[in-house]
Amino acid sequence: MWTEMLQGWAAQQFARNLSAGTVEARRGTVVRFREFAGAYPWEWTAGTVDEFFLELRALKGAARSTVLGYQNALRMFLEYLTDPAYGWCRQCWERFGDHPAQVFHEWNTARHAQDALGSPGKRPYTxxxxxxxxxxxxxxxxxxxxxxxxxxxxxxxxxxxxxxxxxxxxxxxxxxxxxxxxxxxxxxxxxxxxxxxxxxxxxxxxxxxxxxxxxxxxxxxxxxxxxxxxxxxxxxxxxxxxxxxxxxxxxxxxxxxxxxxxxxxxxxxxxxxxxxxxxxxFHSLRRSYVTHLVEIGYDAFFIQQQVGHEHASTTSIYTGLSPDYRARVVNGAISRMAGEAMAANKEPAL
Incomplete structure (x- = not known):
C-alpha cells in the first residue's frame, strides 16, 4: 500500500508536468518523514509533525526555507491521499481500520509570507x-x-x-x-x-x-x-x-x-x-549584476528582461544598493532642490 501511494503521487505530479528532479526530491522528503515517524501515513499525527520539525530546526539547524519546502511536500502528499477521487482513505479503512488525515495545519507549519526567504547575509558583492x-x-x-x-x-x-x-x-x-x-x-x-x-x-x-x-x-x-x-x-x-x-x-x-x-x-x-x-x-554574482545595472542607471524593465524575472518585484528583491550610490542620490537630490530654490528666489531682470 505504501509503495503504491508513492507511485500514485509521483504519477499525479508527472501529470502536472513537474520535473523528475522535483518529484524525486518530494518523494525523498516523504520517505524521510515516514522513517522518522516509524509509521505509515494512515497513522501519522500532528504530534509527530512537531517532533520532526523540532529535530530538524533545533538539532540539525535546517534553514527556514528548507523547513518550508519539507512542510509543503508533506502537506501536498496528504492532500493527495485524502482526496476522495483517489480512494486511498476508503482502501485504508477497509484494510487497516484507519485512514490518512491532513496533519499539516496553519497552526503547526510555516507560512510563505514574503517573496524572499534567504538569509539576511545573502546580498550582492561590493x-x-x-x-x-x-x-x-x-x-x-x-x-x-x-x-x-x-x-x-x-x-x-x-x-x-x-x-x-x-x-x-x-x-x-x-x-x-x-x-x-x-x-x-x-x-x-x-x-x-x-x-x-x-x-x-x-x-x-x-x-x-x-x-x-x-x-x-x-x-x-x-x-x-x-x-x-x-x-x-x-x-x-x-x-x-x-x-x-x-x-x-x-x-x-x-x-x-x-x-x-x-x-x-x-x-x-x-x-x-x-x-x-x-x-x-554563487547566486550573489547575479544579485551583483542586478544591483550594478540599477546603479549605472539602466531602465528597470530592461533589467527585468535581462535576468528573466516574471515580476518586477522579484528584481527589486535582488537589488542592494551600495552606501556610496545612495549617498550620491541624496547629494544629487539636495543639489537639485538647492538649485530650484535659488532660481525661485532670483529677482526677475528689469
Missing part, C-alpha cells in the same frame, strides 16, 4: 569584493600552472564561469549548461564579436513548465568579459574538451557540463581563499 574574488580566482590559476601541478585548466574554467555568471547575470544552472552555440553576435553591437548575445536555454522553470528561455544582451560595462570568453573558447577549452563536444564547460570526465555540486565546491574554495563572508554565494 565592487571591491568582486575584484578580490576574481583576482583570487586568477591568481589560483597562475599558482597551479607555475607549480607544474595538474588542475590549472579546471581552475581557469571556474574563474571564467564566475566572470560569465556576473557579466550576464546568470544563475548557476543557467551558466553551467551553456553551449558554445549559445554565444552569438549582436548585429546592433558588433564590437562584442561572437559574444554579443547569450541565449539562455535552461532558465528557471515555472511550475509544470519547461525551462524558460531568454536572450541576454552584452552590455558595454561588461565588455571585459567578452575577452574572457574568447580566451577560454579559443585557447584553453580546446586543450580540455573531448572531440565533437559542444558544452561550454565540459567536466573532467568528459561530460557535456560540469556538475552543479562540483561548480559550487570550486567556487567556495575561491571565495574562502579570498576571505569573503560565508553567506556570499
Amino acid at each position: 565592487r571591491d569584493e568582486l575584484e578580490d574574488l576574481f583576482d583570487c580566482a586568477d591568481e589560483r590559476v597562475l599558482r597551479i600552472r607555475r607549480s607544474g601541478a595538474k588542475g590549472w585548466i579546471p581552475a581557469f574554467r571556474t574563474a571564467t564561469i564566475m566572470k560569465v555568471a556576473y557579466a550576464w547575470g546568470l544563475r548557476r544552472n543557467e551558466v553551467r549548461r551553456l553551449d558554445l552555440v549559445d554565444f552569438a553576435p549582436n548585429p546592433q553591437a558588433r564590437q562584442f564579436g561572437n559574444a554579443g548575445i547569450v541565449y539562455v536555454r535552461h532558465g528557471k522553470a515555472m511550475r509544470g513548465s519547461p525551462p524558460k528561455r531568454r536572450s541576454v544582451l552584452t552590455l558595454p560595462e561588461f565588455d571585459w568579459a567578452v575577452e574572457c570568453v574568447r580566451q577560454w573558447t579559443e585557447e584553453v577549452r580546446p586543450l580540455y574538451a573531448p572531440p565533437r563536444s559542444t558544452g561550454m564547460w565540459p567536466s573532467e570526465r568528459g561530460n557535456a557540463a560540469i556538475a552543479a555540486d562540483s561548480l559550487s565546491r570550486a567556487f567556495n574554495e575561491v571565495k574562502r581563499a579570498a576571505g569573503l563572508d560565508e553567506d556570499l554565494d
Whole structure:
C-alpha cells in the first residue's frame, strides 16, 4: 500500500508536468518523514509533525526555507491521499481500520509570507569584493600552472564561469549548461564579436513548465568579459574538451557540463581563499549584476528582461544598493532642490 501511494503521487505530479528532479526530491522528503515517524501515513499525527520539525530546526539547524519546502511536500502528499477521487482513505479503512488525515495545519507549519526567504547575509558583492574574488580566482590559476601541478585548466574554467555568471547575470544552472552555440553576435553591437548575445536555454522553470528561455544582451560595462570568453573558447577549452563536444564547460570526465555540486565546491574554495563572508554565494554574482545595472542607471524593465524575472518585484528583491550610490542620490537630490530654490528666489531682470 505504501509503495503504491508513492507511485500514485509521483504519477499525479508527472501529470502536472513537474520535473523528475522535483518529484524525486518530494518523494525523498516523504520517505524521510515516514522513517522518522516509524509509521505509515494512515497513522501519522500532528504530534509527530512537531517532533520532526523540532529535530530538524533545533538539532540539525535546517534553514527556514528548507523547513518550508519539507512542510509543503508533506502537506501536498496528504492532500493527495485524502482526496476522495483517489480512494486511498476508503482502501485504508477497509484494510487497516484507519485512514490518512491532513496533519499539516496553519497552526503547526510555516507560512510563505514574503517573496524572499534567504538569509539576511545573502546580498550582492561590493565592487571591491568582486575584484578580490576574481583576482583570487586568477591568481589560483597562475599558482597551479607555475607549480607544474595538474588542475590549472579546471581552475581557469571556474574563474571564467564566475566572470560569465556576473557579466550576464546568470544563475548557476543557467551558466553551467551553456553551449558554445549559445554565444552569438549582436548585429546592433558588433564590437562584442561572437559574444554579443547569450541565449539562455535552461532558465528557471515555472511550475509544470519547461525551462524558460531568454536572450541576454552584452552590455558595454561588461565588455571585459567578452575577452574572457574568447580566451577560454579559443585557447584553453580546446586543450580540455573531448572531440565533437559542444558544452561550454565540459567536466573532467568528459561530460557535456560540469556538475552543479562540483561548480559550487570550486567556487567556495575561491571565495574562502579570498576571505569573503560565508553567506556570499554563487547566486550573489547575479544579485551583483542586478544591483550594478540599477546603479549605472539602466531602465528597470530592461533589467527585468535581462535576468528573466516574471515580476518586477522579484528584481527589486535582488537589488542592494551600495552606501556610496545612495549617498550620491541624496547629494544629487539636495543639489537639485538647492538649485530650484535659488532660481525661485532670483529677482526677475528689469
